[in-house]
Amino acid sequence: MKLSANLGFLWRELPLPEAIRAAKRAGFDAVECHFPFDVPTDEARAALDETGLPMLGLNTRPGEDGEFGLAALPDREADARAAIEQALDYAKATGCRAVHVMAGKPDDSARADAAFRANLSHACELAGNTTILIEPINTRDVPGYHLATIEQAAEIVSALGYPNLKIMADCYHLQxxxxxxxxxxxxxxxxxxxVQIAAVPSRGRPDEGELNYPWIAAALRDMGYEGYFGAEYRPDGPTEDSLGWMGMLQSR
Structure with a gap:
């Protein structure tokens, strides 16, 4: 079982390079983040090289005033593509493997879908060896988010047909x-x-709530999933005090 620390939620009080080092000390196998762009790429890369941890993913910037992404916003193509290019540049400079292109909360769903697909095509064509991810996000936490279900995401991936376009399956949102x-x-x-994990409904540590992650993780392995499980949960105190769940998954 390979576990990744999502540094958007874990060790948020630390600068990114120190959070990477903290994840290594805690026994994680990889890291991922949300919006690292204020941290110079050479500082992030130095911490990754020092620890030997791969950076699995980062997000495109979310925009402003609760936009929660730009790629599905009609008439914002220039902003969306600038965000995609910024994220890909950062990923390539740090060795990060994937970029999650955030869709946003559009008003016009038909025009939004066309914009989203066009911007994803642009991202996939620029990405080279970098994977482009799209993530269904639940509309209870983010009302109006353009991409809400795995079925919608799968239709987009199938329709666009790019081999480097994949789904980020966050078990919290999907459940x-x-x-x-x-x-x-x-x-x-x-x-x-x-794949990402967190408790449902609290989005707390993954050994509470209604999902049995040891069973889910074992089943996914049996199906052939060979990737990491990203811990994207909100600790209810210091991150170090919330890590007791790791043993139950790492033994799988």
């Missing part, structure tokens, strides 16, 4: 948006590029 988690992941497994 809220439809349940039947394991069967829905299994159905779309060839399109899934990364």
């Amino acid at each position: 809220i948006m439809g349940g039947d988690l394991l069967r829905r992941i299994e159905k779309h497994l060839p399109m899934i590029g990364h």
